Amino acid sequence: MNFARIEGVTLRFGDKIVLQDCTLDVKARAITCLIGLSGAGKSTILRLLNGLRTPDSGRVIVKSTDLATLKQRDLVKFRQKVGFSFQFAALFDSLTVGENVALPLRENTKMSDAEITKVVHATLESVGLENAVEQMPSELSGGMLKRVGFARAVVNNPELVLYDEPTTGLDPIITHVLTDTIKRLRRQLNGTAVVVSHDLDSIFVMADYVAMLFEGAIIEYGTVEEVRRSANPIVQQFLQGSEVGPIPL
Numbered sequence: 001m002n003f004a005r006i007e008g009v010t011l012r013f014g015d016k017i018v019l020q021d022c023t024l025d026v027k028a029r030a031i032t033c034l035i036g037l038s039g040a041g042k043s044t045i046l047r048l049l050n051g052l053r054t055p056d057s058g059r060v061i062v063k064s065t066d067l068a069t070l071k072q073r074d075l076v077k078f079r080q081k082v083g084f085s086f087q088f089a090a091l092f093d094s095l096t097v098g099e100n101v102a103l104p105l106r107e108n109t110k111m112s113d114a115e116i117t118k119v120v121h122a123t124l125e126s127v128g129l130e131n132a133v134e135q136m137p138s139e140l141s142g143g144m145l146k147r148v149g150f151a152r153a154v155v156n157n158p159e160l161v162l163y164d165e166p167t168t169g170l171d172p173i174i175t176h177v178l179t180d181t182i183k184r185l186r187r188q189l190n191g192t193a194v195v196v197s198h199d200l201d202s203i204f205v206m207a208d209y210v211a212m213l214f215e216g217a218i219i220e221y222g223t224v225e226e227v228r229r230s231a232n233p234i235v236q237q238f239l240q241g242s243e244v245g246p247i248p249l
């Protein structure tokens with residue numbers, strides 16, 4: 001079953017066409033990984049899925065609702081229920097880790113301080129950072145910052161969590177920890193996740209489905225095994241990281 005669907009979407013920035021008649025299914029209760037060249041439009045697809053961008057044409061459907069039909073107020077409410085782990089951690093430097101993770105609860109719920117403290121602690125525990133609650137972001141390593149970002153993205157139990165390059169630039173061990181954390185969080189929430197990543201090893205470990213974006217559209221989609229066996233030379237060149245092939249450099 002689909003949790004969300006991007007259907008025939010075209011999206012331009014000025015003269016530049018980023019997505020052209022792009023269709024992508026996001027299956028419910030699964031991890032869909034989105035791969036593609038730098039600048040292909042992967043982050044843009046995540047922004048479409050949480051309603052931060054609207055397509056020039058085509059539709060973005062989440063749980064049978066076309067986001068274009070939502071009134072501004074309902075769109076804001078919808079967005080609060082989608083977790084977003086940003087490409088760059090995007091934490092508030094002047095707030096502690098605990099305060100950063102608490103923000104979505106303070107802003108969007110009527111929970112008491114005591115309840116918030118409890119939920120924040122439990123969420124930090126689920127990403128292995130229960131001892132960092134009083135620390136400032138500047139005191140943390142890159143991998144820890146990412147996990148704080150994960151905690152903030154999932155703290156209000158969203159049905160959909162979007163991760164933009166969760167492991168980029170981190171060592172293989174931390175990458176492994178983060179990949180495991182994404183899988184575990186998805187199971188705990190019993191929800192749906194979309195992960196944009198360049199890190200093929202972690203994609204092969206965590207993805208239920210892989211979609212490859214190229215020149216504005218999804219050119220390959222399937223399970224890890226299906227995509228690895230793809231007969232499309234563009235996909236094969238990408239997976240092998242080869243300079244030789246049909247992809248224009």
Ligand SMILES: Nc1ncnc2c1ncn2[C@@H]1O[C@H](COP(=O)(O)OP(=O)(O)OP(=O)(O)O)[C@@H](O)[C@H]1O
Nearest residue numbers: 013014016018036037038039040041042043044045
């Ligand atoms: N706000 C914007 N204004 C103008 N152009 C934009 C804007 N946001 C993105 N773009 C352009 O749209 C294209 C797709 O951007 P996007 O960030 O979605 O790519 P990406 O696949 O996430 O790339 P990367 O792997 O480098 O993060 C790029 O060419 C980018 O320059």
Ligand SMILES: [Mg+2]
Nearest residue numbers: 042043044087
């Ligand atoms: Mg991006």
